Amino acid sequence: MITEYREYLKPKKVYIPLTDIDSKIANVHVEEGDKILIGQIVAEKFNGKIKTPILSTVSGTVVGFIDKVDRYGKTVDHIIIENDLLDETVELLSFKDKFAVPQDRNFVHNVTTYSDNISTAQVRRVLKRLGIQKITVDGLHTDIIFNATIKHIVINAIFPNEPFISQDCEELISNAEAFADGISLLGIGSDAESMTVIVDKYMPAEVLESLGKAIVDKNIELVSVNVKKIKGWDYKVIQKLVNHKLSNNLLDDGVLYTSIHAALMVHNAIRQGIPVTNRHVAITGDALKVNAVYNVRVGTLFSELVEDLEGYQEIDKMNLNVGSFLTGIQLNTDDFVITQSVDAVNVSEYREIEEDVCIKCGDCNDICPAGILPQNIMDAELRSVNSRIVDLDTHLCVECGLCTYACPSKINVLEWVRRAKRRVG
Ligand code: SF4
Ligand code: SF4
Known part of the structure; x- marks a missing residue:
């Protein structure tokens, strides 16, 4: 059981991804050398017509752009901001007093007393x-x-x-x-x-x-x-x-x-009027010397947290999983950034999982809360039968991972269902 809590709120640099799994296009509003405040819009990303601002989580200077793997394993462009450690924040709209109309895209009046009357x-x-x-x-x-x-x-x-x-x-x-x-x-x-x-x-x-x-x-x-x-x-x-x-x-x-x-x-x-600058992340696993729950500045490199935890155990091969054991995404690098959507990272010694053949016990089908048949979907995926994958309502899978959890043969059933979804998606 982890009981250690740490803070990591003063990284020298933060790396802000410009796109993500849903929003693949971004308009960048800053360039190298620009001075930046916390909460300032550095870019906007688009998912169809939905526009989401991307905010700086530190005050400092834009020092460049770099391609990095994101938490989903995709290589995306990141803005690098050098932290001046002054934590200067743009004045943002808040509802302590009254509604104030923004003066421009980045700056709005700040106010001081609570209002119960918010629409x-x-x-x-x-x-x-605030994105x-x-x-x-x-x-x-x-x-x-x-x-x-x-x-x-x-x-x-x-x-x-x-x-x-x-x-x-x-x-x-x-x-x-x-x-x-x-x-x-x-x-x-x-x-x-x-x-x-x-x-x-x-x-x-x-x-x-x-x-x-x-x-x-x-x-x-x-x-x-x-x-x-x-x-x-x-x-x-x-x-x-x-x-x-x-x-x-x-x-x-x-x-x-x-x-x-x-x-x-x-x-x-x-x-x-405070933007999301910090995130609580549980960092666990037997490959790390220390496990802890962190309050961390969004945009911090995960590898810096590993250093803060005194590094890795002497282990040859590790598994790094972003998210929970059942549903997380495996990455083959620790050079990725903590974003708003990361709540847990596990790094464990790699252990060969001896998968047995499917014994058709039906446990995965019985446990599926979406009421679909993961065993049959896996079978359809193995045989590449697209029409069967569609008929089995594969799209209803919510990726809870229970089918993998229940499988006595240790088959990663969820991964097969994910593949099937991608095939017809
Ligand atoms: S991951 Fe999908 S298929 Fe597996 S139990 Fe959950 S909802 Fe059902
Ligand atoms: S739980 Fe595992 S062994 Fe049982 S039917 Fe599903 S995939 Fe096959």
Whole structure:
């Protein structure tokens, strides 16, 4: 169980990726030598017509551009910003007092006292300006966008979606009010009917009490689950809420699902005008000398965190996994950057997994919460039968990884389903 918490908030340089898995085109607004403030828009990326600003997470100077592997394993262009360590921030819109109209793209009036009277449009506007869109719970999650009808806000308070990493309880207790406010603000931004927070049944009583007190009178419900018992509990809670089988994209079911840290970022953005500069990331694995949960500056190289953790054990071959064990992405380098969407990284000694043949036990089919047949999809993928892959509703797979978890033959069933999705996608 990890119980060590660290901060890494003063990297000498940050590297900001210009594109990602969804947005493949970007307009860059800065050039080498430009002085930059925290929260300044350095580029805008496009996913079809949706434009998302890319903000600097430090103040300093643009010193160049470089190709690097991103957290999804794709090589993309990154802006390099040298940190002047002054943490100077652009003045950003916030709702402590009154709504202020932006003077230009980067600078808006700052204000000082809280307002309870915030409209849906105002919440959306701040989040859009601050590029708060992709703060994920690993595996099942949705982007924070409001272009669909959202009926339910669901918040996962079980960071980082793994039962063997302990929460920073003090952080949860001291930020309970801010978490609750962030959830309410998401509710206002989406006009949702219900707001639910999923907590671990075995969280310390003080944490549950603080969260419970903070949500009183806010129309937010706490649902406690036993995370050690079975994976897929978040899927089950959400399925119960919507009362039907879930789609591949939960936004299609009217659900916005994200993490408690995302709620805190929403609170900071709207109440303080603070952009997302930091991220909580769990760094685990037997290949590392020390394991820890970090509060890290977004844009920091993962390899710097490894150095901070006293490096690797003397091991020849390692596996590096960004995200959870079941659903994460394997990378063959540690030279990648922590972004808003990274919540866990595991580096373990490489162990040959002896996969057996499929014994057609059906366990993967039985456990699949999407109600599809991963064994049959794997079979169709092995035989390259596109029409069968489509007929089996492969697109409904939410990549929860339960099929891999259940397989007695240790087959990475999810990987076969992913391949099948890509084949017909
Ligand atoms: S096919 Fe596997 S990964 Fe996809 S939803 Fe079903 S159990 Fe989860
Ligand atoms: S759980 Fe594994 S062995 Fe059983 S049917 Fe699925 S793939 Fe085959």
